[in-house]
Amino acid sequence: MTANHAGRPRRKWLRILLPAVLIIGWVAVSGIGGPYFGKVSEVSSNDQTTYLPTSADATQVQQRLGDFNDSEDIPAVVVVASDSELTESELTALSDAVTALPDTVPGVSDELSPLIPSEDGKAAQAFVPLDSGEGLRDTVAAVGDELRASAPDGVSVYVTGPAGFTADLVNGFSGIDGILLGVALLAVFIILIIVYRSLLLPVAVLSTSVIALTAALLLNWWLAKWGLLMLSGQTQGILFILVIGAATDYSLLYVSRYREELRLVQDRGAATMRALKGSIEPILASGGTVIAGLLCLLLSDLKSNSSLGPIAAIGIVFSMLAALTLLPAILFAFGRAAFWPKRPKFEPEVVAAEHGIHGGVWAKLAGWIKRRHRPIWIVTAVLLAVGVVGASQLDATGVPQSDLVLGTSEARDGQQALGEHFPGGSGSPVTVIAPESKLQEAADVLLGSSGIDGVTVAASDAPSGTLPVTSDGVGVPAGPPAGAPGAATAPIEPTVASGDVLLQGTLTAAADSDAAADTVRELRAELETAAPGxxxxxxxATAIDTNDASIHDRTLIIPIVLLVITLILMLLLRSILAPLLLVATTVLSFGTALGVAGWMFTHVFNFPGVDPAVPLYSFVFLVALGIDYNIFLMTRVREESLRHGTREGILRGLSITGGVITSAGMVLAATFAALSVIPILFLVQIAFIVAFGVLLDTFIVRSLLVPALSYDIGRKIWWPSKLGRGAA
Known part of the structure; x- marks a missing residue:
């Protein structure tokens, strides 16, 4: 047996062994990571304060609360309300039910306040500290159920305040593991069935995407467990959608190339290697561009943004790896049968007769662009520019906490009832840490504000944990008269920690209202002079600092993302002019998406506003992912231009990639649209902007504007490379 013959069995075994090892390895990772879908809550947090920059005042106050109060509980405000004045017996029954909560509901602290009637007698409130651990949602629900069971007829019971709104967020995010993933996968499956008219191929592609997500979740879970990353409900939802969409997109690019090669070569192994060779550069370039854009979020002051960057980047890495290893191994194992019943035939003569331009709608579109390229790109650009005008209606200055969750909300209803009978900020006070020597000065600033209803100072020895503060000084809590049993033997002093005291002011307006925000900003300005430090x-204050940090982030990060992506495109396309045009068209598309969103959010959906982070997230996703399709198109255009000249290469590239890029765009739009099933305003708004923007990029920018503009410019599009000096 010759050396040549001896090598063939070894190569044959290697061709069988390598795909088998890849498939088994990925499935093993999936088996290990699968159970972690139900464990994300163990390492995630939806507390806004934990995501603020360490320099923010609200963060520093939150970190020091333990110096004045040993409890880490989160306060709930229980509100009972009636259309008529509450009777003495009704108040007694409700008060007894509140007092019994620590014994009847696990997770309720025994340091709760008594039931406090309102001045109009139609409502009462109590402050109930709850365990802030993983079971908060169940505790809030149990408190409400317990009190409603004891409430007289005609009396409504609400659980609101910080604990109530946090429970709302947890409820909103609870569908991520099941509903969100299910809807996204179903949408992708239906699109793939329609596009490929095959059953096995969509299963192979979706399996690749789900296994990539499992691997990404497994790594991110442990990084969060070790304290290296911070997970939240919103980052989890975005990770799921991004990985499913990106992995499917990269898979479709490989599938298209593999199918094309199966028509040119008989051997599926050779087709696999040729498909990998043709796919690896655009997939790595596309994924690398998205990763670079996401990692720019590390520059963010908000930890929610800076954590999303590496979390999502890890997802993109596994998406690329799975599309370039697992999917080729699966398709190699099935060969042409993967496309059944429309198996690609070995027909090199037919492919040669097509001259590289496939028939159908994309060949017709290429011909239209050849004849009418200048009117096409001018009209398209003008229409997109008109759409940008609507961006002025996008009010991205913040959303009240009570409007973060869509649909019904007990906490929101309770906040409304609270505001009708008590100061609107009850249960969510302004918290001030001031030097002990400036206690009275700080208190006077709070007392002098029309937005503050009352002021107290933390005092651990006081029965309620606080003492009232007036312009005359620190008051003494009501109690037994001097000399009586249980009377205090010495004046109760405020708690002092590291030379500071803690004051709380009850806001007259709801804590998430514009009026409350104005009050806090005024207090900060006055305290800077009256009580330095x-x-x-x-x-x-947390909402204010979050919004301010978000606005700072988008101002800083958006230009950096544009610069990074432009440089990557220059390296990839060996050109300066082409990347600048591609980025400009993508930014124009993003502006149009924002404009349409601004109009829809204001006049159709009647949203109360837009979170400042929404434009930043939408920009990063749309620009990075929108550039993806331009990369898919232009890398193929460059490949064809090297053989046939630039203008012919543009037409060939559009015709060849048209179907796969359109399919990928519909898949990505469908996956992002699936975010709207989670009733969180932030995610619903991102879902609309990104889904609409991706469709705009897919059907307008990449199909019409970029090819027509590039065709009009001709070979100069590749300036200053050698290709720019070749045939047009």
């Missing part, structure tokens, strides 16, 4: 925190 004082810092302001609380629910309202």
């Amino acid at each position: 004082a810092i302001v925190g609380g629910v309202t």
Whole structure:
């Protein structure tokens, strides 16, 4: 046996062994990571304060609360309300039910306040500290159920305040593992069935995407467990959608190339290697561009943004790896049968007769662009520019906490009932840490504000944990008269920690209202002069600092993302002009998507506003992913231009990639649209902007604007490379 013959069995075994090892390895990772879908809540947090920059006042206040109060519980505000004045017996029954909560509901602290009637007598409230652990949602629900069971007829019971709104968010995110993933996979499966008219191929592609997601989730879970990353409901949802969409897109690019090669070569192994060779550059370039854009989020002041960058980047890495290893191994194992019943035939003569331009709608579109390229790109650009005008209606200055969750909300209803009978900020006070020597000065600033209803100072020895503060000084809590049993033997002093005291001011307006935000900003300005060193925190301050950090982030990060992506495209396309045009068209598309979203959010959906982070997230996803399709197109155009000249290469590239890029765009739009099943305003708005923007990129920018503009410019599109000096 010759050396040549001896090598063939070894190569044959290697061709069988390598795909088998890849498939088994990926399936093993999936088996290990699968159970972690139900464990994300163990390492995630939806507390806004934990995502603020360490320099923010609200963060510093939150970190020091333990110095004045040993409890880490989160306060709930229980509100009972009636259309008529509550009777003495009704108040007694409700008060007894509140007092019994620590014994009847696990997770309720025994340091709760008594039931406090309103001045109009039609409502009462109590402050109930709850365990802030994983079971908060169940505890809030149990408190509400327990009190409603004891409430007299005609009396409504609500659980609101920080604990109530946090429970709302947890409820909103609870569908991520099941509903979101199910809807996204079903949408992708239906699209793939329609596009390929095959059953096995969609299963192979979706299996690749799900296994990539499992691997990404497994790694991110442990990084969060070790404290290296911070997971939240929104980052989890975005990770799921991004990996499913990106892995499917990359898979479709490989499938298209593999099918094309099966028509040119008989051997499926040779087809696999040729398909990999043709796919690896655009997939790596596309994925690398998305990763670079996502990692720019590390520059964010908000930890929710800076954590999303590496979390999502890890997802893209596994998406690329799975599309370039697992899927080729699966398709190699099945060969042409993977496309059944429309198996690609070995027909090199037919392919040669097509001259590289396939028939059908994309060949017709290429011919139309050849004849009418200048009117096409001018009209398209003008229409997109008109759409940008609507971006002025996008009010991205923040959303009240009570409007973060769509649909019904007990916490929101309770906040409304609270505002009708008590100061709107009850249960979510302004918290001020001030030097002990400036206690009275800080208190006077709070007392002098029309937005503050009352002021207290933390005092661990006081029965309620606080003492009232007036312009005359720190008051003494009501109690037995001097000399009586149980009377205090010495004046109760405020708690002092590291030379500071903690004051709380009850807001007259709801803590998430514009009026409350104005009050906090005014207090900060006045305290800077009256009590230097004082810092302001609380629910309202957290929202202010979050919004301010978000606005700073988008101003800083958006230009950097554009610069990074432009440089990557220059390296990939060996050109300066082409990348600049591609980025410009993508930015124009993004502006149009924002404009349409601004109009829809204001006049159709009647949303209360837009979170400042929505434009940043939408920009990163749309620009990075929108560039994906231009990369898929232009890398093939460059490949064809090297053989046939630029203008012919543009027509060939459009015709060859048209079907796969359109399919990929519909898949990505469908997966992002699936985010709208999670009733969180932030995610619903991102879902609309990105899904609409991806469709705009797919059907307008990549299909019409870019090819027509490139065709009009001709070979100069590749300036200053040698290709730019070749045939047009």
